[in-house]
Amino acid sequence: MKRRSVFLNTSSLIGFLFLYLPMISLVIFSFNESKLVTVWGGWSLKWYVALFENEQIMQAAWLSLKIAFITSTLAVVLGTMAGYVLSRMGRFRGKMILSGWIAAPLVMPEVITGLSLLLLFVAMESMIGWPAGRGMGTIIIAHTTFCLAYVAVIVQSRLAMLDETLEEAAMDLGAKPSSLFFLVTLPLISPAIISGWLLSFTLSLDDLVIASFVSGPGNSTLPMVIFSKVRMGVTPEINALATLMIAVVTVGVIAAMYQMRRQSKLSAQFK
Amino acid sequence: MNMKALTLPASIMDTISRLTMRFNIFANVKWGRLSVISVPTLWLAVFFFIPFVVVFKISLAESAIAIPPYSSLFEWDAEEAFLAIKVSLANYVYLFEDTLYIEAYWSSIKIAAVSTFITLIVAFPIAYLIARSDPQKRTLLLALVVLPFWTSFLLRVYAWIGFLKKNGVINDVLMGLGIIDQPITMIQTDFAVYIGIVYTYLPFMILPLYTALEKMDITLLEAAEDLGAKPYQSFFLVTLPLAVPGIIAGCLLVFIPAVGEFVIPALLGASDTLMIGRVLWDEFFLNRDWPMASAVATVMLIILVLPIMLITNRTETKEGAK
Numbered sequence: 001m002k003r004r005s006v007f008l009n010t011s012s013l014i015g016f017l018f019l020y021l022p023m024i025s026l027v028i029f030s031f032n033e034s035k036l037v038t039v040w041g042g043w044s045l046k047w048y049v050a051l052f053e054n055e056q057i058m059q060a061a062w063l064s065l066k067i068a069f070i071t072s073t074l075a076v077v078l079g080t081m082a083g084y085v086l087s088r089m090g091r092f093r094g095k096m097i098l099s100g101w102i103a104a105p106l107v108m109p110e111v112i113t114g115l116s117l118l119l120l121f122v123a124m125e126s127m128i129g130w131p132a133g134r135g136m137g138t139i140i141i142a143h144t145t146f147c148l149a150y151v152a153v154i155v156q157s158r159l160a161m162l163d164e165t166l167e168e169a170a171m172d173l174g175a176k177p178s179s180l181f182f183l184v185t186l187p188l189i190s191p192a193i194i195s196g197w198l199l200s201f202t203l204s205l206d207d208l209v210i211a212s213f214v215s216g217p218g219n220s221t222l223p224m225v226i227f228s229k230v231r232m233g234v235t236p237e238i239n240a241l242a243t244l245m246i247a248v249v250t251v252g253v254i255a256a257m258y259q260m261r262r263q264s265k266l267s268a269q270f271k
Numbered sequence: 272m273n274m275k276a277l278t279l280p281a282s283i284m285d286t287i288s289r290l291t292m293r294f295n296i297f298a299n300v301k302w303g304r305l306s307v308i309s310v311p312t313l314w315l316a317v318f319f320f321i322p323f324v325v326v327f328k329i330s331l332a333e334s335a336i337a338i339p340p341y342s343s344l345f346e347w348d349a350e351e352a353f354l355a356i357k358v359s360l361a362n363y364v365y366l367f368e369d370t371l372y373i374e375a376y377w378s379s380i381k382i383a384a385v386s387t388f389i390t391l392i393v394a395f396p397i398a399y400l401i402a403r404s405d406p407q408k409r410t411l412l413l414a415l416v417v418l419p420f421w422t423s424f425l426l427r428v429y430a431w432i433g434f435l436k437k438n439g440v441i442n443d444v445l446m447g448l449g450i451i452d453q454p455i456t457m458i459q460t461d462f463a464v465y466i467g468i469v470y471t472y473l474p475f476m477i478l479p480l481y482t483a484l485e486k487m488d489i490t491l492l493e494a495a496e497d498l499g500a501k502p503y504q505s506f507f508l509v510t511l512p513l514a515v516p517g518i519i520a521g522c523l524l525v526f527i528p529a530v531g532e533f534v535i536p537a538l539l540g541a542s543d544t545l546m547i548g549r550v551l552w553d554e555f556f557l558n559r560d561w562p563m564a565s566a567v568a569t570v571m572l573i574i575l576v577l578p579i580m581l582i583t584n585r586t587e588t589k590e591g592a593k
């Protein structure tokens with residue numbers, strides 16, 4: 001038993017080091033004075049200054065943030081509907097198809113999703129004249145489609161965990177379906193909706209492949225700019241950008257953990 | 272006459288009541304329910320399902336110098352009042368004749384399969400450790416697994432460039448320690464692609480494994496030990512079979528996207544690392560051959576859909592048997 005836990009701890013430690021060492025080195029070298037990324041030239045914040053002065057990156061970042069914001073909001077509305085339909089509306093024709101369409105985007109290789117959506121947009125434009133040209137709008141539609149699948153899965157699993165008696169009680173007391181949803185179900189699944197929104201935001205902000213297919217000229221998103229820069233080699237500004245992103249996510253995860261711990265303490269008190 | 276005067280309104284009443292009954296039946300359909308179901312379904316039908324039909328359609332067209340750059344399948348001849356349907360299988364014939372495509376499919380499947388297996392080996396002890404640790408430590412460890420997933424995938428792949436390159440961190444450390452005196456070429460090799468895939472998809476393997484292992488009844492292991500099973504025996508005979516649902520889910524979540532991976536081979540792989548996602552990308556963006564890219568996508572989809580259907584069918588029949 002003892003030997004096994006030694007084995008477990010060492011292999012897990014190696015696994016975690018594997019996950020974190022590259023990220024840690026990325027963060028350290030973002031503070032490097034030297035332009036040569038692996039030669040240490042002392043601490044400096046100059047790459048952060050360079051990052052914020054880089055017009056191309058800033059413009060792309062602003063576009064990506066706008067797209068991510070609209071995408072995650074749309075995806076939350078549609079995904080919550082889909083998740084609710086699949087777990088609370090009983091049987092209906094086409095349920096199997098809908099659940100298949102929810103599961104498939106989660107694993108579909110991005111090159112296929114990107115190509116197929118682009119061809120759809122082109123075909124639609126020549127048939128009905130919409131969408132006229134490609135750009136922010138088409139990227140939002142494409143991102144919403146795969147993000148809504150993630151939201152639906154999260155909402156569905158939250159609904160599966162929920163005790164249905166609360167909803168039944170509301171129905172017994174005469175709540176209409178709409179007020180049942182907005183006054184009872186929605187508050188109960190709000191944590192799932194919030195994490196679905198955040199996840200959609202992250203996925204949209206990060207997507208390179210699908211956006212490359214469906215964006216038009218002059219609509220480069222942040223990942224597209226990063227990719228073209230990174231292909232040329234390592235650039236310290238990108239390290240600075242990555243560090244900022246890691247910092248935001250770390251703060252977010254710590255906050256979420258703190259919240260979870262507080263909630264479990266609260267529920268322990270009531271027991 | 273009177274009778275008739277009475278029956279006529281009565282029959283009208285009857286008809287009207289039947290009609291309203293009809294409307295009542297419509298009321299039972301519940302428009303709210305119908306619209307809640309149809310909005311997401313329609314969205315996915317238009318933006319997820321129909322695109323595949325379009326891809327298939329265009330894979331049967333021919334490449335053309337036009338906007339959009341493909342020939343149309345249907346041509347209406349006004350003089351003869353004749354609809355010509357021009358379907359060309361040339362793209363598929365070319366796909367199977369040119370060894371480049373076959374090799375790319377084969378090497379993508381191979382790279383994806385090997386890296387899925389490595390991911391499983393790396394993920395299993397971590398998932399096991401998390402499932403067996405006490406609740407407080409468990410939250411922390413799970414957060415550590417999930418955190419990289421929330422940071423940019425592209426930037427995490429980029430981190431490995433700085434790690435693996437010729438004057439990168441690994442070579443510097445190894446040379447500093449005097450273990451090697453020549454830098455090892457690691458970037459732009461298949462090895463780097465394996466590392467990249469295992470690294471980025473690790474959370475997708477750990478989480479389903481953890482879910483399966485967490486549900487496991489620990490007393491089963493005690494029973495196996497009491498009955499004289501050695502640790503490795505109880506692992507292979509008890510733990511592993513119980514983790515099978517998690518293993519299947521994790522492997523699907525890693526294997527399927529890995530087959531079509533573009534970013535990792537493009538940034539970490541050699542220029543001759545053949546992966547089908549990259550071939551499709553080049554076909555589309557460099558050669559601008561949309562019909563050929565569509566044919567490549569269609570065949571990839573068929574290759575990927577078959578194993579999913581087999582596995583989901585199997586699990587469904589199992590669940591039905593319960």
